[in-house]
Amino acid sequence: MTDYLGIAEGEGIKPLNPQERKEKDYLRLPLSRRTKDIQLRVGEVLQATILEVLSPQEAIVQLPTGTVHAFIHGRLKKGDIVFLRVQETAPNLVLRIHSVSYLKNGMELPLLEILRILDLPESQFFRETVNYLKKHRTYILRDEALLIENSFTAIEESIRKDYSTDVFFSAIIFIHENKLPIDSRIFLKIAPVLSGNNFVFDLLKEFEQLYSNLPDSLRYKLDTYFSLIKSESTSLNKLLDVFLIGSTNSEKSSFYDTLIEILLIKDEDTTREIKKVKDMAKRLIQVIEGQHFVNTFGINNNSALYFYLPFPYQNSYAISKIIIRSSHVSKQSEKRIIKFTIITLTSELAEIVTTGELTTGTININFLTGSNDLANLFSKHIAELKDKLKLGAKEVSITTAKDVRGTKSGTLEEGRQQPTNFSIVV
Numbered sequence: 001m002t003d004y005l006g007i008a009e010g011e012g013i014k015p016l017n018p019q020e021r022k023e024k025d026y027l028r029l030p031l032s033r034r035t036k037d038i039q040l041r042v043g044e045v046l047q048a049t050i051l052e053v054l055s056p057q058e059a060i061v062q063l064p065t066g067t068v069h070a071f072i073h074g075r076l077k078k079g080d081i082v083f084l085r086v087q088e089t090a091p092n093l094v095l096r097i098h099s100v101s102y103l104k105n106g107m108e109l110p111l112l113e114i115l116r117i118l119d120l121p122e123s124q125f126f127r128e129t130v131n132y133l134k135k136h137r138t139y140i141l142r143d144e145a146l147l148i149e150n151s152f153t154a155i156e157e158s159i160r161k162d163y164s165t166d167v168f169f170s171a172i173i174f175i176h177e178n179k180l181p182i183d184s185r186i187f188l189k190i191a192p193v194l195s196g197n198n199f200v201f202d203l204l205k206e207f208e209q210l211y212s213n214l215p216d217s218l219r220y221k222l223d224t225y226f227s228l229i230k231s232e233s234t235s236l237n238k239l240l241d242v243f244l245i246g247s248t249n250s251e252k253s254s255f256y257d258t259l260i261e262i263l264l265i266k267d268e269d270t271t272r273e274i275k276k277v278k279d280m281a282k283r284l285i286q287v288i289e290g291q292h293f294v295n296t297f298g299i300n301n302n303s304a305l306y307f308y309l310p311f312p313y314q315n316s317y318a319i320s321k322i323i324i325r326s327s328h329v330s331k332q333s334e335k336r337i338i339k340f341t342i343i344t345l346t347s348e349l350a351e352i353v354t355t356g357e358l359t360t361g362t363i364n365i366n367f368l369t370g371s372n373d374l375a376n377l378f379s380k381h382i383a384e385l386k387d388k389l390k391l392g393a394k395e396v397s398i399t400t401a402k403d404v405r406g407t408k409s410g411t412l413e414e415g416r417q418q419p420t421n422f423s424i425v426v
Contacts, residue, residue, distance in 0.1 A: 044085070046064055050081075061084070072096070084096060099139040099141040120142065155168075155172075168191070170194045196343075230316055302326070308322075339358075355368065
């Protein structure tokens with residue numbers, strides 16, 4: 001992670017200093033003039049254009065329902081377009097900054113403009129927060145940025161510094177979306193799953209290089225697993241088994257079971273080398289248990305499911321990350337759409353993001369890559385790709401595109417747009 005002021009290499013994210021903290025409370029101030037004949041409800045969120053700033057606490061605001069004179073705390077300027085929440089309607093109209101679109105007239109707002117409109121400090125912590133939210137949200141919510149900051153200190157510093165900014169933010173948002181308490185133990189369950197292909201691949205590679213120091217019985221089992229993921233003839237189900245707690249083959253112990261066996265080696269029987277293997281086994285267990293933990297919530301809350309998939313690649317293996325979501329077309333319809341994202345990263349091909357939608361009779365697939373050559377190669381061989389997929393009677397549509405914005409998995413991985421129960425009036 002880049003060494004910025006406030007976010008240093010190897011030290012994780014540093015919290016805001018008390019003197020950097022701005023007043024975050026919206027004060028109810030007396031107002032002699034009252035806005036009449038405008039019907040507003042406490043709690044509704046409306047798009048607003050600032051027509052005139054009368055003082056740091058007062059403005060003339062154009063709402064969908066008309067022009068109003070209101071209290072609104074912040075650093076707004078004439079011409080700002082912002083979403084405001086109605087906090088009070090009587091005896092005076094008090095509006096609270098809610099959110100802002102990161103686009104204005106088709107152009108991205110500068111980072112400092114977003115921070116000013118949302119009345120957030122210009123610290124590096126909030127710069128990183130807003131940059132993260134821009135990748136995953138259409139609108140940047142002020143309260144969500146503050147929620148991330150408030151959650152920061154609840155996670156132990158020794159844990160925070162082991163994860164990148166994006167992983168930290170993703171884990172915190174996952175915790176809040178699933179109404180879980182902010183707790184270091186829960187964070188440790190979620191963060192490894194959100195850490196990405198390289199993180200899991202590096203763990204697996206390092207473990208493979210070390211396990212030859214184990215007793216013969218364990219080494220033989222692990223030889224079998226690594227031969228399996230390097231073999232072109234291994235079925236998809238067996239590859240998925242590697243990062244599952246249980247195995248579809250009940251007659252054989254799973255990779256997870258073997259990792260547990262390694263942890264059970266008595267300390268007095270361990271050499272320095274075996275201690276290293278135990279440490280890597282523990283970290284791989286965290287990934288597998290974290291995947292199970294996250295998917296349990298995904299099933300119960302109809303949110304995304306995450307799977308890591310090792311696959312044979314050039315006499316060795318690589319790792320793909322699969323994210324699956326499902327939804328109904330409408331509340332009245334029983335038609336279900338399965339949406340999926342597959343993120344694959346290899347040294348030769350760079351990152352490829354495959355997105356798709358699966359319905360009863362059709363499947364639509366799109367390949368997204370940062371390489372022009374690779375995009376052209378996919379386009380050239382689309383017919384062959386359809387044949388290789390062997391999707392039976394399903395009608396297959398495949399397209400490929402160059403990732404012109406450079407977003408790739410940063411935008412597509414989690415598929416979030418807005419927190420639940422968020423609606424606006426434009």
